[in-house]
Amino acid sequence: MTKHAFISLGEGGVIRSAEDHFCSECTHNYNQTADRITGDDPAAVIGVDENRQVPVLTGENADLAVQDAAQARFNAESAMDIDQSPSPSEDTPVKLVVLDGVVMGPTHCAYEDCTQDLAQVRKGVFCVQHEILRGNLCRMHNCDNIKVPPSQTCTEHQNNWYRHAVRYGRQTLLGICRIVRRSEEERVAWLPTFNRHTQQQYDEAVVAENQKDNYFVAPCFYCMETICAPCGVVIAWTKFAKAESPTNILHFLATVYPTPELRPSYICIDKACMVLRTAISNHSWEIWKQTSWFIVDSYHYINHRTSDYLCRKWCNPAPLNGSAPNLVIVENDANGNPHYKCAFNTQVGLYPPPQYQCSSSIFNRHVNS
DSSP, rough: HHHHHHHSSSSBBOGGGTTTTTTTTEEEESSSSSSSOSOOOOBBBTTTTTTSOOOOOTTTTTHOOEEEEEEHHHHHHOOOOOOOOOOGGSSSEEEEEEEEEESSSOOOOOOOOOOOOSSSSOOOOOOOHHHHHHHOOSSBTTOOOOOOTTSSSOGGGGHHHHHHHHHHTTTTTTSSHHHHHHHHHOOTTTTTTOOSSSSSTTTSSOOOOSSSSOOOOBBBOEEEEEEEETTTTTTEEEEESSOOOOOHHHHHHHHOOGGGSSSOOOOTTTTHHHHHHHHHHTTTTHHTTTTEEEEEHHHHHHHHHTTHHHHHHHHHHSTSSSHHHHHHHEEOOOOOEEEEEEESOOOOOOOOOOSSSOOOHHHHHHHHH
8 A cells, every 4th residue: 555655646756845945045046157257277166275276187188177277267367347237047046956875775676677565574585476486496596496495595506595694694784784885886986995896887787796696685775866955855866776877867867857947057966977978978968958067066076076077177066266156156254355155055965764674665655754
């Protein structure tokens, strides 16, 4: 009943009451030009790079970054008084949303490409359909022999089951492994480096070590992805089964914002440069560029701008030189001196209560409520 209720009333995770949310924290009037233009490097970030040299880009396209900085200095020197009379477009409100992935989620069926609820939440690994098909069979992939109780494998694969039981019998999947999973499995360039044996591609599913060749453990949804307004209002959420890939993120955004008038002006996510690169590759950027701009949070940006030109040029969350007048606002300090500050808060997200063992349907109900 819970599952059918969410399908009928849950709107696929879109919070309809938040669609037209409007407040001073998440919506600003459109500014056609900056209040002040400076000669700072366009890669300089407000709150980080005041009165210091911006780190240079190394590697590919480093020459283009140098040209961008020179062009910014020329623009500042050539800046003239601009007619500030409002144009029709200036009445359009500017909105920003923040995407964030919380690496947690309920369990689902272990069968390939199946994300249905488990038939038995605590001890099962299959949904009702696959429990009927494989419940009494060996839980090694591609083995149709009858399993031998009390193990979960046939006679031929007993050693596989006992190795698993010895290794995982005294720990749960919600232990320390879940804490470091994002850093270890995603291997993003702007996070601290751990032991990296292989390179995980973003659009590839993350495969846990104990799930490569067996159905011993029911997998968890990889993460819960949220879209929030800067003031904290939750706009939409969904679950990603295997990876927080740019392709999944773009599909989620297209589902929540199917028409141009619904789309926000800015979309902030810590991997915006990867989402932008994927959008350019699959040509969906031709649609998004008409209404929206992908930016990253400042932590990502200052750690990635020295190695990725696309990120450095297009994803600055708060340019110090005034090149993005709708991302910064001018305020005066205690002495009356004007300075820039960020126009939007980008450190928001939906963090559900600690996860207990429950079905995906129950999880959906708890999050939606």
